[in-house]
Amino acid sequence: MQRRFRLTRSEDFKRVRRSGKSYAHPLVVLIALKNEESEKRVRVGVAAGRTIGTAVTRNRAKRLLREAMRPLIPNVASGSDLILIARPALVAASLEEIRQALLDLLKRARILHPAHES
RNA sequence: CAGGUCGGUCGGGCGAUCGCGGUCCUGCGUUGUUGGGAUCGAGGAAAGUCCGCACUCCAUAGAGCGCGACGUCGGAUAGCACCCGGGGCGGGGAACCCUCCGUGAGGAGCUAACCUGCCGGAUGAGGGCCACAGAAACAGACCGCCUCCCUCACCCUAACCCUCUCCCUUCGGGAGAGGGGACUCCCUUCCCCCAUUGGGGGAAGGGCUGGGGAUGAGGGAGGUGAGGGUGAAAAGGUGGUGUAAAAGACCACCGGCAUCUGUAGUAAUACGGAUGGCCAGGUAACCCCCGUCGGGAGCAAGACCAAGCAGGGACGAAGCCAUCUGCGGAUGGCGGGAGGCUGCUCGCCUUCAUACGUGCCCUCUCAUGCGAUGAGAGAGCCAGUCCCGGGUAGGUCGCAUCGAGCGGUGCGGCGACGCGCCGCCCAGAGAGAUGAUCGCACAAUGGCGCCUGGUUUCGAUAUGAGCGGAAAAACACCGCUCUACCCAACCUACAGCGUCACGGACAGAAUGCGGCUUAUAGACCGGCCUGGGGU
């Protein structure tokens, strides 16, 4: 996932976490917010708390989330900011399971592109 | 070969596809959080942050005190506390042998290589503490032992007294037996009673005479540190001499200490010699003393830019001299204010001011009926520093190739390490880059099969082992005993091969480096020690 599709500012994180809607899954939690500014790009932030484990497992969880999210970005409605929060079960899951969980969450949030909605 | 132990190296490989970040080059009607190409891209611990540095700011990093760290010797290093090599004291340490315990299975001890803890000072500064127990926790006292004195009690009989018998004899003496028993005697003074020139009793003072005891109790003076159930620890140990009782008081041996000294070693130290007197408990990871070292904070240090906000409080000033001068001033020195040197003092450093006035604000008084205004007086403000509060969480640098750098190699050193030569440039993010999927091979783990291996029994046996013939030893020879290879039965393990499944240990740089500590599946190589076998 290239850096231009990433959510980096601390201010953005605060705004999404405060005002966005959250959707839960056993593997991952999705927080989504429509960006009111002129930004047309989809931006994704990834987080893994200390309950996940040590630095190695936290980094691996974030890499898995980014790799699973990467092909889905063109299908997400433009101008939305997303935050993905890893849960402990995610470390043992495979890439396909994570991708399926993300698809499920994006459908529930109704921000998937209309072409893939069907 | 087996077991033990130590050190070093590696700690995942190769290929394909899809992706991520940095640097360099390059493209663009779009100048970008952009496209393309090349190249590079986690560790031995990146971890813990326990030490030491570099670097940055505080002043250029001072002195003394305080505080902290360290403390055997020598070395290495830019530096370091646990790095390297030694020394001393202690602890651990497999099998065989040996010793002990056990009927036995077995257990314990001893022990090689090796591992590991500690290391200035408690005689030689001083203070504190040593619970409980114990007489006592560091030496004084107590119990006890011994000597002397006093008092009391008790016992003995030869002073003395009484009774009886006998004798000599004459108003006394002697002998024997029994009983009492050291109670006394004289003088002076005072008091009381009977009573009247006296007698009796008591108290105090003085004098003369007066035996013994191995007894007991109490008190006093001294000697003693032998003994006193305890305790973690009790005043050198054992044996003797000695004494009133005792003691290194003295002697022999042993142990320890101090001083001097010999040999080996750079030294710590080791092995000795001579002399001395037995005094000297433990604790300094309690305070402390001695020596060495250390200024403080830390890359969120710090520098610059952008953006942004709100102020408040404390302290608070004084000039003078010299030189130059374009006469406005400038520089320097002394002095003053505020602050700093992350605890204190000294000393030092930084900075500010010399303006100041017809200034501003407040209060009071006077002039005028009031106000305005004017005059006077007083206090404050106007420099600077510090503290508190508020705002910012953006960017560039520090900071990513020149370093205590990395890889080879040679030399010196036991080693830590040092010196030389050649080659190389080697991560740099900022919600934080190394990942995902598939395939192959090799290790490891588990299952199955094959090869086989192990145990036991019977039977014999030597070229093996033991004993004897046999005499100094060895070899050979002969005899006896035991046993391996061999045969059979039972059970299939490690390793190896084939196949299937599973599938990488601990762990993710954030300014850099050295050391330490902690986590770590496994693989490979080597050193040392012990035991067995072969040549």
Add this chain to the structure above:
RNA sequence: GCGGAUGUGGUUCAAGGGUAGAACAGCGCUCUGCCAAGACGCUGGUACAGGUUCGAGUCCUGUCGUCCGCU
């Protein structure tokens, strides 16, 4: 990343190097017609591992956990 503080029963806290204690909680028993309160008794602990010491909760070292501050 850097710096600092701290760890004692289930909880909140004590304890000069010398037997680990208090309150609440838990359990048993008593009281009551029953419950609560009360009275009595009991269980349960120094984060872990080494060291110094005759003896460590305390002193020293390492490990682990928790909390706080620094732009």
